[in-house]
Amino acid sequence: MTTELPGTGAPERTARRGPGRPRNEGLDGQVLAAALELIDAKEEVTAARIVERSGVSRAALYRRWPSLTALTAAALDVGREMPPAIPAGGNLREAVMDALLGGATAGSGPVDYPEERFRQRIRLAMSDRSLQRMYWTSHVSRRRAPIVNALRAGIEEGELRPDLDPDACFDLIAGVFYYQLVVRGESFDGPATRGRCRAALDVAWQGMVAVTPP
Structure with a gap:
């Protein structure tokens, strides 16, 4: 390109x-x-x-x-919106889960962002590193901010482990969704796919929560 x-x-x-x-x-x-x-x-x-x-x-x-x-x-990026901030004071785990799983096509975009366009985006980005970096800088990095900020707040409040890197945690949980589409070739419309995502997020969350001293 x-x-x-x-x-x-x-x-x-x-x-x-x-x-x-x-x-x-x-x-x-x-x-x-x-x-x-x-x-x-x-x-x-x-x-x-x-x-x-x-x-x-x-x-x-x-x-x-x-x-x-x-x-x-x-x-x-047309058809995608900046997700809202996650409010403080609630159930952090469920708020993060809802942010990731709440949409009909969670992880790939809102309902008016077709899955086919998501797949086309992956194809174009993987074949052109400059486009990949541009899309990351101008769009993707901003949209992950609400969840990253919520994870950072959870660390500061002692709910999550103090040694966590919020950006690395987001990469971990977001990777669950990309694996379904890019590697398994699944669609997020399927309940089995969404169930696997939730199960994987549960495992990741268990490793992120702060350990209560005995």
């Missing part, structure tokens, strides 16, 4: 807005919709195809997206 838009000569970076006209969100939506059509159709995302499908000029495309990698990462 090209890591910069042809003609920009700009390295991969996060786009920054300077003074001038406000960004046209309508054009942004057209560009993202065009990119998604290509992704869902398993076609290569190119500047020429985006311009043709969206009706947005090359100049406008170049102004909005520093690279095709950044555009593809943003398109792959």
Whole structure:
């Protein structure tokens, strides 16, 4: 995948807005919709195809997206939302379980984020490390914050072991979900799949809770 838009000569970076006209969100939506059509159709995302499908000029495309990698990462995230913070004071274990298992497609995204797009995202990311890193930096790393913060609070309050690394714990429990789709080829709609996820999370949680002195 090209890591910069042809003609920009700009390295991969996060786009920054300077003074001038406000960004046209309508054009942004057209560009993202065009990119998604290509992704869902398993076609290569190119500047020429985006311009043709969206009706947005090359100049406008170049102004909005520093690279095709950044555009593809943003398109792959359409339909996903930032999960809410986990409130303090409740049952931490059940709150984390609900955050991970509560959705109809827990772990892969909300109902309006098709599982097929999730699988396409995995395929594209695994074949392009720059896209993988971009998607991690701009989207995935932010969405894990509510659970990581809740685990960190559990450590500070003494409910979880003081030697735990919250980020490593999240990697452990999130890996349960990815294994079902990527390795086993299962769907999260199946009760057996969700049951395996809950059982695995139960085992992980037992290793995370603080040990009460005898």
